[in-house]
Amino acid sequence: MGKNNFLDRITINPEICHGKPCIRNMRWPVEVIIDMLGSEMSIDEIIEDHPELEKEDILASLNFAKLYMSGISVNQDVA
Numbered sequence: 001m002g003k004n005n006f007l008d009r010i011t012i013n014p015e016i017c018h019g020k021p022c023i024r025n026m027r028w029p030v031e032v033i034i035d036m037l038g039s040e041m042s043i044d045e046i047i048e049d050h051p052e053l054e055k056e057d058i059l060a061s062l063n064f065a066k067l068y069m070s071g072i073s074v075n076q077d078v079a
Contacts, residue, residue, distance in 0.1 A: 006060035021064060023057045033061035 011025045020029040033053075036046050043058045 006056070006063045009057055009060035010064045023053065023061065026052065028053065028057070030061045030064050033058055034065055037062070 009024055010021050010030060011023075012019055012021050013025060016022055016025060017027055017029050020031065022029050023033065028050075033046070037043075037058070041049075043055055046058060047053055047055065
């Protein structure tokens with residue numbers, strides 16, 4: 001999944017979750033996805049518990065977090 005593909009899944013809207021980066025304009029902040037992975041949930045478990053999410057959403061969250069932590073400005077590129 002290239003940079004442009006996963007960034008299409010991450011949206012920042014001041015009217016959704018106080019402007020936090022979210023999955024596809026849903027009320028799923030990237031930080032919640034990362035937290036679920038950090039609690040040792042697998043991608044399959046997350047999708048099973050939350051079928052509105054897709055594997056690509058989880059991967060997009062990880063890639064977004066990687067870019068954010070590397071210091072690359074992602075806010076200006078995100079819709």
